[in-house]
Amino acid sequence: MTQAQSFIHRFEPGRRPDAPPLLLLHGTGGDEADLLPLGRAVAPGSALLSPRGKVLEAGMPRFFRRLREGVFDEADVQARAHELADFVAEARAVYGLMAPVALGFSNGANIAAAALLLRPEALAGAVLLRAMVPLSDAPAADLRGKPILLLSGRMDPIVPAENAARLAGMLAEAGAAVQHQILPTGHGLSQADVATTSAWIRELAAASPDSARQAG
């Protein structure tokens, strides 16, 4: 655990230059250790940067305040998304990283979606697991060319299907290359999330300029 920067976080250096660094963003009640095994599984050899959310809800870390389940304190969402984007910039300078691809689950996916809309330059793309619309009145973002994988659960009791579809529409409208898949599962992660995310990250790495340089 490192505390030298603005978020408590874990960092694992990458072993493959063609593998995109991942920004791991845990769900409510998680911490910086939570998604490291998932990151290692879906992107072997990628650098992993994993901060702990700074907001505490009944002692459980989160990335922004909410008024109740599914109802967000949007001023806090905005401030926290900027704070996270600033941390990413700091960490990139300290660790010598390319812009990372966010891999967020639940509350972590929601802050990643907010960061994409408010600070598109902070992220090269994102995997959003069980995300919902983070801001009711988001600014017009330019997400042209950013790859985004959104995985929703058909039986998710927290994220209504209409809300996930609206998020996919907002991101696509901003120019992102959105792949939205609805899996036969609930809010929790399933083996299908791991397999779909692994395949998507493999394709992303194969299409990156670094791998083109290595191949050529």
Ligand code: MLT
């Ligand atoms: C949120 O608060 O971000 C969503 O309701 C997901 C959750 O953390 O339960």
